Amino acid sequence: MTNAHLEITLESLLLKMTYEKDLKTVITNSNFITLLESLRKTDAFSHTLSKDISDDVTYRATHLLRKLKTAYAMPAFQLFSALRQLSDEIAKEASSTWKDLAQMASESSDGRLSITKLLLKFGNQTQTKALIERLEKEDPHAIYPTSSYRTSQGTVNSNEDGSYIEAVMTTSTMTEIHITDGVLEHDNHLLSDLYQPLGRCICVLDSNVSEHYEDEIKAYFDYHHIELTLLVYRAMEVDKGIAMVESLMADFKKVGVSRQEPVLIVGGGVIADTGGLACALYHRSTPYVMLATSIVSGIDAGPSPRTCCDGFGFKNLFGAYHAPVMTLTDRTFFKTLRTGWIRHGIAEIIKMAVVKDVELFKLLEDTGIELLYSQFGTVTNDQSLQEKGQRILSLAMRSYVQSEYGNLYETHQCRPHAYGHTWSPGFEIPSGMLHGHAVACGMGFGAYLSYKQGWISTEDRDRILQLISDFELSLWHPILDDTDLIYKAQVKVIEKRGGNLVAPLPKGKIGECGYLNELTLEQMKLSIEEYKAICKTYARAGFGVEPLCEDVGLEDPSTVAHSSTKSEALQNA
Structure with missing residues (x-):
């Protein structure tokens, strides 16, 4: 056609x-x-x-x-x-x-x-x-479609008597992503075009977002004559357990969510992960739209097809592959975020810059700490800074999606966007660190390992470490001294990655990626000692600003058990 x-x-x-x-x-x-x-x-x-x-x-x-x-x-x-x-x-x-x-x-x-x-x-x-x-x-x-967002095909062959059957199946999934401003302005039709024909919207709302934007959300749907049902959930890191997912599904049943009706999820990374998993499990595949209100959900957890929750003390132990049918990243929501929340989210942008996009890396170097304290240009009249903030988000999203969506079901482990996420899952929870600071430590250590392999120059190693430090993220945390803990995390990751370490690291130059597949306990201990000495030469001796969850008003996931989170409110607006 x-x-x-x-x-x-x-x-x-x-x-x-x-x-x-x-x-x-x-x-x-x-x-x-x-x-x-x-x-x-x-x-x-x-x-x-x-x-x-x-x-x-x-x-x-x-x-x-x-x-x-x-x-x-x-x-x-x-x-x-x-x-x-x-x-x-x-x-x-x-x-x-x-x-x-x-x-x-x-x-x-x-x-x-x-x-x-x-x-x-x-x-x-x-x-x-x-x-x-x-x-x-x-x-x-x-x-008779179950969903207009997904289609599948299969080829089935068998021998003559049918005692042996072989099948090859493929699935195509459709999604769209918008980096935009003013999603809740009445003349913005991205949400109304989707929900007006359906007549209603079921919205899962992060309680932190509810405090600032619930009235705006209600006003938007009221203006467009769309019935709105809000399911308000507390979505702290300590809440990211299977109980929250079960509670979400119970609410979906209560309000009668259908398989053709995209649930609207509004909030940060925790609500993106748990809400997406609940949608994946409910009716075996319920579509959802992600309206991201934080950096982490905006360019990482929000568009990610990997929905998940924690379990038995491990990060993201339970999960399903279920991409949103639409992701909306609107930086105007960043105006009400605490500086510490934005800072830790920037780690996910640095991740993509180091292993995927040198233009993004240079733009981060050029923009510097003003990006953080201007809330991505949303609280300044500096037009240049506003444009840079938007450009940084767009480049980060593009790099992430290019890496993620070509390997939707994680059928192989050559995944650049896992940079910084090889060892950090093992120490993030026990250290009480914010996710971004834990990832930053993993990125810094990974850059040093890449240098030791001869994959990047001293100059590029130092540029990577300097960028992490300049954004006040952590290069070092004392938990890294516990090399037995770090090595146990590596063993777990190898199990998860099909028997291979396959740790993504910068290789060749900034903006390109390679994979480290061997690191013995002795090599790890020596490398951590050497890396620690380098970290001491940076600002704050390598420590980040507000690196812990409790530093930014969140509960410490190392000391607080997962709660049996229940929906705070079920109401028609």
């Missing part, structure tokens, strides 16, 4: 349709039927879709084409709304008509019926039944 083909189809519908705008007129229009078939036949989940169609089709349009592959199964109001969005991208002259048709469908008692049911009601029943029977065999995803 080409962009020109789509425009002609839309224009044909507009030119030939009578303007007696009622559902029967639309549904029985021959051009509308042609449009449905064109949308269905689009190779929507092709990796080359964006390249195959003409250059003036936006990325947003290709995302809508993937969603519209299930047009037959969509309620009329939802379909017309999606076609209005598509028209906005590729045929603006059609947009107002689709908007009018969506409004008409919203006011009709039949507007919530699927297109196939409307075809049976208003069209030729014999032809429609034949179409349904054909699609049941030819393209069941188009007619």
Whole structure:
């Protein structure tokens, strides 16, 4: 399908349709039927879709084409709304008509019926039944989709008597990511375009975010006439256990979340991980939208397909691979974050800069500590700093997604975004450190190991350590003296990574990655001693500013047991 083909189809519908705008007129229009078939036949989940169609089709349009592959199964109001969005991208002259048709469908008692049911009601029943029977065999995803965000295929072979069967299965998952400002402003339609056709939104809200933004969230959905149900949860690091996930699922059952209805998750890394896991488990796959309000959730935990919670004293022991269908990173939320929370989140950006994007690394060096104290340019009138803050977020997100989504189910362990995360999971909880400070220690130690391997120069090693120090993150913590603990963490990581250490480290130069697969206990002890001596030459002798959870108002995960977190509130706004 080409962009020109789509425009002609839309224009044909507009030119030939009578303007007696009622559902029967639309549904029985021959051009509308042609449009449905064109949308269905689009190779929507092709990796080359964006390249195959003409250059003036936006990325947003290709995302809508993937969603519209299930047009037959969509309620009329939802379909017309999606076609209005598509028209906005590729045929603006059609947009107002689709908007009018969506409004008409919203006011009709039949507007919530699927297109196939409307075809049976208003069209030729014999032809429609034949179409349904054909699609049941030819393209069941188009007619009876469980989700419009995911499709799967499989090839099954067997020997003649069926005693041996082999199957190869593939799954395609669709997601989109927006680095944007002002998500809750009333003229921003990213959320309303998604939830208005559904008629309601179930929102899992971090209680810390609720204190600052609950009224704005309510006002946004009220303005767009969308019913809102809030599930407010405390989401501290100590709450990140299976009890919280179970409580979330109980609330999903209470409010009747459906498999086609994306849950909106609003908050930081803990609510992203646990809320995403609850969605993965509920109905075996419930879609969700992540509205990130922190650095960690904004460029790491938020878009990550690795949903998880802690268990038995181990970080992220339980989990599932379940990417959000949309991630929204809005730095305007950073204005109300404590400086310590932003500081520890920057570690995840440094991670991607060191092993994936030298441009990002240089931009961090150039921007410096002002990035932290200006809350990514959100509390300053310095336009240059504002632009740098936005650019840093965009580059970090791009690097992360390039690393993560090419290996969605973690089928191999060459994962650049695990830099700093090889040894830190073993000492983060017992040390009581914030995640970002623990990762920073892991990155600093990893840079030193890379230098010892001869993979990076002294100059690049020192640039990496200096950048971590300049952002007041930790290069060192006394828990690193417990080499037996660190080595036990390494053993656990090797088990988790299929028998290999495969520790991502900078290799060659900053912005490139290699993997260390051997480190004996003796080598580790010697390397830690040498690294400790280097750390002492940096500001604060390598110690970070506010490195502990308790330093920034969070409970110490090393001393507080996981609570049986319950939903604070279940209410209709």
